[in-house]
Amino acid sequence: MRVLVIGSGGFIGSHVADTLEATCDVVRADIFPSDAKDFVCYDKDNPDYAHLLRSIAPDVCINCSGAASVPASLSDPQHDYLLNARRVIEMLEAIRVNSPGTRFVHLSSAAVYGNPAVMPVTEAAPAAPVSPYGWHKYYAELACREYFEQFGVRSVSLRIFSAYGPGLRKQLFWDVYGRARGQEVLELFGTGGETRDFIFIDDLVSCIALILQSDVFDGRAVNVASGVSVPIEQAVTTLLAHLDWHPKLAFSGSARQGDPMQWQADISSLTKLGFEPKYDIVSGLRKVAVWLKEQN
Structure with a gap:
């Protein structure tokens, strides 16, 4: 399986790439230069996702890029929207046009729930973000659903809790x-x-590995947490x-x-795939x- 990890230099992205390369053909991509094997550097202001998808033709694209700060989203919501919503739409469009067979993994956030009324919170709970960051992650989820339902781009959004x-x-x-x-x-x-529902990084990467072997790429969202x-x-x-x-x-x-x-997350969707936190x-x-x- 050929896997493109966008944002491979970040905390989650680096762990994902390091782990998956034992069993997959991994290509790393980020805005900062790296001497890592099979690495592609792209422009942070004008990322050419179309070129990435055409040249690499991955079976799976995992988006680990974007902003991850609630305070920063409050001080500069436009920039947060650019990184967490618009860039995801650009990736989906690049897949639609240049590599329609590629499956897309979007790293979303539990921030889409805000303050849930009932816990453990299931994926069926209504979205009620309390920050621009949460809203923008939710917009990206909606884009993933749109591109699946309208264009057949296979995707899944992972609502990661406190990694x-x-x-x-x-x-x-x-x-x-x-x-x-x-x-x-x-x-x-x-x-x-x-x-908080804390999930250790090794468990999170195990979740992603299970997701890659599953058939959940229908635009749905899946909680990723310890429960x-x-x-x-x-x-x-x-x-x-x-x-x-x-x-x-x-x-x-x-x-x-x-x-x-x-x-606190309901992780029934993950446990059905065989996940058990270590x-x-x-x-x-x-x-x-x-x-x-x-x-x-």
């Missing part, structure tokens, strides 16, 4: 690592009782214990705009802590 693991230099655990060193008190947003709800305070305390750091935790009580309160929050954060200790 984490070694190599992720942003978001909660990286922020905690950077701010907690040598401190007696660590203050974080919220109450600590907010929950377990973990309070933020518990997750942070677990990481700090692995690091052997013991600051006192304090929470501001005020949430950041665009942040959901509670998340990492819980304790074992996953143990690996994260080992990696963090190696950083300066």
Whole structure:
């Protein structure tokens, strides 16, 4: 199977490419030059997806590119729309015209749910984003459905919940690592009782590998998560214990705009494909802590 990974230099993209190359013919593509084998560099302002699709003719195109910051989407929603919605439409059009046999994997986000009324949240729950980022991910999902129903472009949108693991230099655990060193008190947003459904990067990549072997490429969306709800305070305390750091935790009580309160995914769609998470929050954060200790 020939697989094109767009955004192969990012956190998820690099793990996907590294893992799949053991069993697939992987071509990596990103906006930054790389000396990686079978790599293509494309222009970030004028990406020529048509040329990529014509020259590579992949069986599958996995889009791991785009923006991944809720605060940035609030400060510059137009730029977030460009990266998370318009670019996906451009990829779909390039497939339609230049490589109609290519299947498309769109990495969406649980942000499309906003604050779900019922949990665990199923893919049938209504979209109710609370940030431009969430809206733009949802627009891209709608484009995937449109291109399947109108043009037969086979696609699937993966609603990824809170992905984490070694190599992720942003978001909660990286922020905690950077701010907690040598401190007696660590203050974080919220109450600590907010929950997330964390999925370790190795489990996430296993999900994608299962998806590639499935017949779900009909424009649908699929939850990608562990299926377990973990309070933020518990997750942070677990990481700090692995690091052997013991600051006192304090929470501001005020949430950041665009942040959901509670998340837990129904992963029935994945389990029907044979998925079973190998990492819980304790074992996953143990690996994260080992990696963090190696950083300066």
